[in-house]
Amino acid sequence: MTDIQADKEAGADAYRVLARKYRPTTFGQLIGQDALVRTLTNAITSGRLAQGYMLTGVRGVGKTTTARLIARALNCVGPDGKGGPTPDPCGVCAHCTAIAEDRHVDVLEMDAASRTGIDDIRELLEGVRYRPTSARYKIYIVDEVHMLSEKAFNALLKTLEEPPEHVKFIFATTEIRKVPVTVLSRCQRFDLRRIESAELEKLFAGISQREGADVEDGALKLIARAADGSARDGLSILDQAISQAAGKRVTEMAVRDMLGLADRALVFELLDAVMSGDVKKALGILAGQYAAGASPVVVVQDLLELVHWLTRMKVAPEGAADPALAETERTRGLVMASKLGMPVLSRAWQMLIKGLGEARAAPMPLQAVEMVLVRMAYVADMPTPADAIKQLESGGGVPVRAPAPSAPTNGGGVRAVASAGVAAERVPQPTAQLAPQAVSLPAPQTFAEIVELFEKKREARTAALLKRNVRLVRFEQGLIEFNSDQHTPKDLAGQVGKLLTEWTGQRWVVGVVNTAGQPTLHEQEIEHAKSDPLVKSILDAFPGATIAAVRKADDESR
Numbered sequence: 001m002t003d004i005q006a007d008k009e010a011g012a013d014a015y016r017v018l019a020r021k022y023r024p025t026t027f028g029q030l031i032g033q034d035a036l037v038r039t040l041t042n043a044i045t046s047g048r049l050a051q052g053y054m055l056t057g058v059r060g061v062g063k064t065t066t067a068r069l070i071a072r073a074l075n076c077v078g079p080d081g082k083g084g085p086t087p088d089p090c091g092v093c094a095h096c097t098a099i100a101e102d103r104h105v106d107v108l109e110m111d112a113a114s115r116t117g118i119d120d121i122r123e124l125l126e127g128v129r130y131r132p133t134s135a136r137y138k139i140y141i142v143d144e145v146h147m148l149s150e151k152a153f154n155a156l157l158k159t160l161e162e163p164p165e166h167v168k169f170i171f172a173t174t175e176i177r178k179v180p181v182t183v184l185s186r187c188q189r190f191d192l193r194r195i196e197s198a199e200l201e202k203l204f205a206g207i208s209q210r211e212g213a214d215v216e217d218g219a220l221k222l223i224a225r226a227a228d229g230s231a232r233d234g235l236s237i238l239d240q241a242i243s244q245a246a247g248k249r250v251t252e253m254a255v256r257d258m259l260g261l262a263d264r265a266l267v268f269e270l271l272d273a274v275m276s277g278d279v280k281k282a283l284g285i286l287a288g289q290y291a292a293g294a295s296p297v298v299v300v301q302d303l304l305e306l307v308h309w310l311t312r313m314k315v316a317p318e319g320a321a322d323p324a325l326a327e328t329e330r331t332r333g334l335v336m337a338s339k340l341g342m343p344v345l346s347r348a349w350q351m352l353i354k355g356l357g358e359a360r361a362a363p364m365p366l367q368a369v370e371m372v373l374v375r376m377a378y379v380a381d382m383p384t385p386a387d388a389i390k391q392l393e394s395g396g397g398v399p400v401r402a403p404a405p406s407a408p409t410n411g412g413g414v415r416a417v418a419s420a421g422v423a424a425e426r427v428p429q430p431t432a433q434l435a436p437q438a439v440s441l442p443a444p445q446t447f448a449e450i451v452e453l454f455e456k457k458r459e460a461r462t463a464a465l466l467k468r469n470v471r472l473v474r475f476e477q478g479l480i481e482f483n484s485d486q487h488t489p490k491d492l493a494g495q496v497g498k499l500l501t502e503w504t505g506q507r508w509v510v511g512v513v514n515t516a517g518q519p520t521l522h523e524q525e526i527e528h529a530k531s532d533p534l535v536k537s538i539l540d541a542f543p544g545a546t547i548a549a550v551r552k553a554d555d556e557s558r
C-alpha cells in the first residue's frame, strides 16, 4: 500500500478525479452512514438544529463531504427560492451550487492542520457577529479541529458558548480524543464509520460501469479491501487501475501487481511450506514474490490474514465464509485448517505478529522476513509446549539435555516454568522437567549443594534467603563469603555457619563481605533455564514470554 500512498501524496490531483466526480451530493448517496443520515434528517425536519456538529472518523470516510452536505441542507432555499432547511437539499439553488463549488461567501472553511494558532482562529471568527451576506446561516467548517492550539481552542470556545443565532459550526476530526470536552459538549457528535468492503465493492462496480470501464470482480474486491474503509482511497486506486489498463480490461492480476500484493494461491503455498518445515521451498516462494514486486511486509500481513482466517475456519467453519474468497481457496483453507492444530495456529500467529514488527523496523525487510520464515519452519517440527510436556511426562522421546556439569545449579533436576502471557491462556502452564540426577550430600562441594542441604533439613526460609538474596563471593571447604542486600537478616551468616558445622561435623566459617559477588543462585537458574533447548523453544514460540521461576523438580514430590 506504501507505493500507492506515496503516489497519492505526490500527485494528489492526478488521482482524485473519480473521487471528485462521484462525491455524494445528497445524504442518500452517502454510503454506509445510515445512522448519521437518520439523526440529521430528524433534527432538520423537527427544526431542532444544534449550534455545532462534530464529525469524527478515520481519514477518507467522507467527513468534509458530509460537512458540505450539512451546510447545503441548512442553507438550501429550494428551486423556487422559498424553501427552508431540508434534509434533501435541492442541488440547484444558488446556495447549493455555490457550496458545491466551494465558493459560498457565508460558508467558511479552515484546515486546522495547517492553521493551528490563535491568530488563525481569530481571523476566521472575526465576522461571527455580522449577519450572513446572502444565506440563512453563516457556517464555519473547521477540518482536523484537534490540531488547534490550546489558546485557539479557548478563543473558539468563547464563541461556542454564546453563539449568535445565525452561526453554525461544523467540525471534523480524525482524533476525537484530542478535542477538549468543553468543545465536544457543545456539539452534536456524529461518528462516521469505516465503510465495509462489500459496500465499497458495490460502489466501485457502479462507478466503473458508469465510466464504461471493464473491471474484473476480483480486481474490485482487491481494491475494496485495500481501500480499508475509505471511499476516497478506493476511488484513487480504481482511477489508477483504469488509467493503467488504457482502455483494456482491468484484471485482478494487474491490480495485485499495482498494490504490491502477493498472489493469494502463493500465500497458501508459502504457509504450507513453512508449516511443514520446508525452509527451502518457503524462501524460494518469498524470493519469487519479492522479485515480482511484492513487499516483504505485505507478505507477512498476508500470512497473518491467512492464519487468522484458518483459525476462524477451525472454530466456526460456516462463519468463515468470506465472500471475497474463491471456492477453490475455501476448499484449500478447509483442508489446511483441519491439518493444523489450534496451538500450532496460535503459535504461528504470535510469531508472525512479532515478525511483522521486526520486518517493519528492519533496514532490510526481506532479510527480516526470511528470518521469520526460517524460525517458523524450524519450530514447525517441534511439539507445542503442551504436547512437549505431555510427551515428557509420559517418558516420551523428546530429547532433553542434562544440565551441564559446570553449571552452578546442577544439584538436582530443575523445572522451569515459563509464563507466556496471553499466548499461554489456553495452553496448560508450559513446564519442562529436565533429567533428574541422584544427589548425595555428605559434604557440600558447591554453594548450590549448601542450599540444597538447607532444603533437605527443612530450613526452607534460610534456603530461600541463600538462593535469592545472597551473592557468593568466595567458596571453599569450610569457608563461605557472601554479599547480601538489606533485606537479609543480620544473623544469617552466623546461623548458616552454626548449622553447617553441626550437620557436617566440620567447622564452617561464614562471613559477609562488601565485594560485589556473583549473581544469586536464583538468577543463575533462570539464565540456565533459558539455554535449555525445550525452554528456549517455548520462549521462541511465545514472543514476550519470560521465565517466572525455576523450581526444583522434587519440590512437589516431598
Ligand SMILES: [Zn+2]
Residues within 6 Å of the ligand: 075, 076, 077, 078, 079, 089, 090, 091, 092, 093, 094, 095, 096, 097
Ligand atoms: Zn438548494
